[in-house]
Amino acid sequence: MKVKVRYFARFRELAGTGEEEIDLPEGSKIRDLVEKIKELHPKFKEEIFGEDYDDSADVNISRNGRYASFDEELKDGDIVALFPPTSGG
């Protein structure tokens, strides 16, 4: 299955792109997608997640426009976004 991944703010600069499609096996969870992203974009490993990332890293993840947890299962066509803590207002 394919999911669309979007990157915002500093994460867009780390990824070098604002958007890409990533192939994943059926039944993958968000944490599997994150592993894939760390492979594709080593800067995320180095600068964001560290070697043994945990859910408390300063990373927000949304799935189809809602905040999502690492354990959520993905579906084909999902839009997942990765972004740093917000600073609106």
Place this chain on the structure above:
Amino acid sequence: MKVKVRYFARFRELAGTGEEEIDLPEGSKIRDLVEKIKELHPKFKEEIFGEDYDDSADVNISRNGRYASFDEELKDGDIVALFPPTSGG
């Protein structure tokens, strides 16, 4: 000496006037003026101060545009206002 007395809101209706001049002996205090007003306008005695009024009656008094206490001494030409608790906003 003469002081100008102004009445506002319900007190204007009790006094039947918005403004009057009252003659007082030199050295009079605001509480002396209030006694005079009670004579001139018995409704203040009945409806506002009661027989033995005290300073905690629901009466505000200002002298020359500032809240004043019953013990303040008056001067010729002073403008004194009597009014009920405020309700702006």
Place this chain on the structure above:
Amino acid sequence: MKIRLFKKPEDFDIAEAVGLVSSPKSGGIAIFLGKVRNESHGRRVKKLIYEAYEEMAIEEMKRIREGALKKFPILDMVIWHRYGELEVGENTILIVAAGKHRKEAFEACIWAVDEVKKRVPIWKKEVTDEGVFWIEGEKAIPDKKVH
């Protein structure tokens, strides 16, 4: 003018008030706008008739503004009040507090609204479906005058 009474039909221009307190230092602007609402303690309100002791009201509003500037680390404040016969939905009071940060702006704005209600010599008469009442602090006193 940062302190002002507006006699109806004069009304507030909120953007103007915001402009009066804004500077490059302001990050947060807290505003309170009071309006005549259609209900008061269960009585259906038709209108409010506001009366002011104008000269003293202006002085008292100035003192509240100065008090707020001392008490809170805000940058500036506008206090405006209307009077006259105000219909349901009409503006009654506008307070604008500008701060570097929102916390002090909100605190100063809330404080100033309370102070205006307590201290500024302005009174309202409520014209309701149960009759006409003078509002004095928390009390409502039936008006004896025929309207």
Place this chain on the structure above:
Amino acid sequence: MKIRLFKKPEDFDIAEAVGLVSSPKSGGIAIFLGKVRNESHGRRVKKLIYEAYEEMAIEEMKRIREGALKKFPILDMVIWHRYGELEVGENTILIVAAGKHRKEAFEACIWAVDEVKKRVPIWKKEVTDEGVFWIEGEKAIPDKKVH
């Protein structure tokens, strides 16, 4: 529209926002207007560059508005946010809460500002005399990209 993103040069019309929440029931309207200020943690700010994940930001702002309407006995709320390159003095956020009484209007307004800052996917980059910083929550992270 009670929830809206404004891309500069589009800007807020506060009177319009107040009109959107006003009804004969509203007695107190609390407003927060955020602006770009010239200083941030000792750094002199030249401008802020706001970026938004637009579709999600709108949804999250809607959820905050609905949350406020449930959590506080208010009558209505507007949440507007701007993005783009905003100079010192320019508007960034506008929240308007209408209540029967001022207490709940202020409480809801203060709560909503906090929630927007925490949850709505909008980020700012600070352009200062010490360089350019991504602002992430409470952190300022130097931007490596050349501007």
